[in-house]
Amino acid sequence: MIFDRADRLSAAPTNNIASTCRIVNGHMEKNHILTESSEHWPAPFSAIKNPPVLLYAKGDLSALQAAYKVAVIGTRTPTEHGAKVARRLGQIFAEEGLCVVSGLANGCDENGHIGALDAGGKTIAILPGYSGALKAPIRSTGNHLSG
Numbered sequence: 001m002i003f004d005r006a007d008r009l010s011a012a013p014t015n016n017i018a019s020t021c022r023i024v025n026g027h028m029e030k031n032h033i034l035t036e037s038s039e040h041w042p043a044p045f046s047a048i049k050n051p052p053v054l055l056y057a058k059g060d061l062s063a064l065q066a067a068y069k070v071a072v073i074g075t076r077t078p079t080e081h082g083a084k085v086a087r088r089l090g091q092i093f094a095e096e097g098l099c100v101v102s103g104l105a106n107g108c109d110e111n112g113h114i115g116a117l118d119a120g121g122k123t124i125a126i127l128p129g130y131s132g133a134l135k136a137p138i139r140s141t142g143n144h145l146s147g
Contacts, residue, residue: 032057040064063122066099072112076105086111087118094121103127 033054034041040061045051057064070093072086090100090112100116102109104125113123 030059032061060122063099063124066122066124068097069099069101069124071102072100072108072115073102073105074108076107076109078107078111082108083111087115090115090117090121090123091119094119094123097121099124101126 032038032040034057035054036046036051040057041055042064045055072090072093074082074086078086086108092115093100093112094116099122100112101124102112104110104113104127113125116123
């Protein structure tokens with residue numbers, strides 16, 4: 001409604017962006033716009049030379065603050081065994097309290113998230129615009145970001 005393009009906001013003073021985001025966030029359930037001044041801004045993003053001005057987040061923001069995160073990544077065309085291993089690793093990591101993070105590509109990434117979700121764990125998918133079947137489960141139990 002207010003933000004149709006993030007690059008239009010990059011020219012605005014940061015304090016105005018943060019104020020506007022707080023107003024918008026008050027009207028969006030499980031949809032969030034984060035800036036570097038936001039409580040849930042992922043700390044590692046502040047170390048990036050040119051971090052994104054905004055992050056669009058959907059889901060449970062507590063996943064962003066998980067103490068331990070791990071990536072399950074691999075080929076987009078795994079063998080049946082490879083897919084099972086990625087799924088099992090996601091499950092094991094979630095059972096140990098780790099949050100699974102990836103770009104949610106098809107194949108091993110996707111199976112790592114499935115395993116974590118099956119175990120009741122949290123996941124974070126960093127996406128430019130994913131529209132696959134895992135979008136809803138990750139929103140309800142974890143998070144996905146785009147910037």
